[in-house]
Amino acid sequence: MPLPSKRRTVRGLRRLLVLLPLLGGCQRPDAAPGAHVTLRQIEPPRVQVQRDVVARDARGCLLPAPSVPKAPPPPFPLSGTLGLWVAEVDPVTLEPLRAVATNPDSVFPLASTYKQAVLWATLRAFDAGTLRPTERFDVARDNQSLGSYPFDGSNVRTLTERMIRNSDNTATDILHRRVGLQAVQDVADSLGLCHTRLILPTRDWWVAQAGLSGTFNGTSRWAGARGPERLRLATLIDADARAYRADYLQRKLDEYFDHRYDPALDLRTHNITTPYEFGTLVAHEFLRSGLSPRAQRWQRDVMALGYGKSALKVTHRQGLRAFGGKGGNGWRLLTYSGYLHTRDDRHVVYVFMQRGADQTYTMPNTRRAFAWINAAMQVVLGPPGPGAAARTGTP
Structure with missing residues (x-):
């Protein structure tokens, strides 16, 4: 099988931002400038939620985010449209106990952050007995995506680890198609x-x-499609996608970003969500997944390989019992989400989203993104009191 050329020009490398893996746990970004952020030292208000967090409207849709305090402003400038949801959740009801937000109901492209839903769908298939962890896959012309890719013969466990730790696109696509397009959508539905x-x-x-x-170009119905119609169109778009070699797609994508990039197209082409909806998904993913104990261990172990733990200041305060995270980046896009269980038995989810950034390559915004996540988390969890060290066992 012909493989993409390994030679990359500087321009090509910058285009590679849509396909470069967001290396979870492989490299920590430099510490954010201005390490000490001063916030008002107040007890964060409890969210007054008058409904269960999974209450739905007449269409069966999750209701909009509850009214919560606005998140503190980003400590360092971040351009474009921003979204944030940081919440401590009740581990039983998943109700937000304390939360802050910015644009929690605005829609953003997910980029690679969506890959944790593929993991969840994969583990559902494992529990159902329709997918064996030892099943092996080869990389072929019709399933190779952009960026690096796994060796032929990789098994399901290896693909899940590459998908989350290395943000491997080919590993993701192999698993996504193996469990079925709708099976991953069902995670949200x-x-x-x-x-x-x-x-x-x-x-x-x-x-x-x-x-x-041709399917995407020939219809105006895709963005609003739901249910069987969305699956029908997605299946046709997927068939279109599998007809091209990865290196040819890379060239055409470079031309698109160089000469005719359309920001509005991001919301029509990418997988999408809102900060609040994806925070709800993350809370269920870790606290009410419905998976067997074996699948839950697999999920927790793999999600712990995702990026974010080293960037969270909470690890130096309350300390962590568990962490799982994932990020994604694209052309003017950056996303991060995660779950943490602190040593003082608090459960927190966070979702950061940026689109329309001034920077075409957004990975350098990681430090600024986590400075904002940490500032919001400080409001939600509160500052460490004089007895914090004794309560948590931290020095």
């Missing part, structure tokens, strides 16, 4: 997340952006 689209493998949205999908 089962929770009533009506603004969340998870149905497209990675190569599909790039083929659509590059103008190579």
